[in-house]
Amino acid sequence: xxxxxVFIDDGFLSKLSKxxxxxxxxxxxxxxxxxxxxxxxxxxxxxxxxxxxAPFQSSSPNKKEIKxxxxxxxxxxxxxxxxxxxxxxxxxxxKIDSKFEYKQKAVDILLARxxxxxxxxxxxxxxxxxxxxxTDFVPIIDDLVKKGIEVILLTYFDKKRGSPFSxxxxxxxxxxxxxxxxxxxxxxxxxx
Numbered sequence: 001x002x003x004x005x006v007f008i009d010d011g012f013l014s015k016l017s018k019x020x021x022x023x024x025x026x027x028x029x030x031x032x033x034x035x036x037x038x039x040x041x042x043x044x045x046x047x048x049x050x051x052x053x054a055p056f057q058s059s060s061p062n063k064k065e066i067k068x069x070x071x072x073x074x075x076x077x078x079x080x081x082x083x084x085x086x087x088x089x090x091x092x093x094x095k096i097d098s099k100f101e102y103k104q105k106a107v108d109i110l111l112a113r114x115x116x117x118x119x120x121x122x123x124x125x126x127x128x129x130x131x132x133x134x135t136d137f138v139p140i141i142d143d144l145v146k147k148g149i150e151v152i153l154l155t156y157f158d159k160k161r162g163s164p165f166s167x168x169x170x171x172x173x174x175x176x177x178x179x180x181x182x183x184x185x186x187x188x189x190x191x192x
Contacts, residue, residue, distance in 0.1 A: 152179065
């Protein structure tokens with residue numbers, strides 16, 4: 001069985017779990033998720049990289065911010081303890097029309113950096129799994145495929161215009177192949 005590295009855009013995966021949970025985040029085990037999806041395509045998961053950003057903390061955090069950060073720190077600690085490579089960007093808060101919006105910053109760059117270095121960091125790996133929906137990775141995916149690395153995209157999409165899950169054909173075309181994630185993929189590894 002060939003070995004693989006799994007790269008997880010956790011912002012995408014969380015959004016998808018909320019979609020499948022009909023507004024509630026599904027509680028699932030990330031390491032088991034990566035291992036199970038690898039196994040389904042006859043690959044052995046060698047390493048998992050997870051990309052996310054800590055929740056926003058103001059200069060004087062309120063109780064809600066403190067509680068959210070404590071939960072996040074437990075989440076992070078449990079993943080690191082399991083051997084998952086945890087890559088962390090930051091959360092930016094913007095005030096737009098008197099409402100706050102939150103954006104992850106530097107997360108995609110961290111993922112892109114690791115994808116670019118796969119050839120050097122894991123020279124024996126020739127198949128990787130990318131769990132994402134971001135077309136920003138297309139140029140890097142093109143380079144990896146040219147170098148002989150099979151890039152398997154695990155994603156989710158629908159055909160509704162303006163949907164948060166509409167997806168560009170450029171991403172499909174760049175990858176060696178793609179697999180559409182389902183609710184069952186989460187249910188099989190749900191946290192009890």
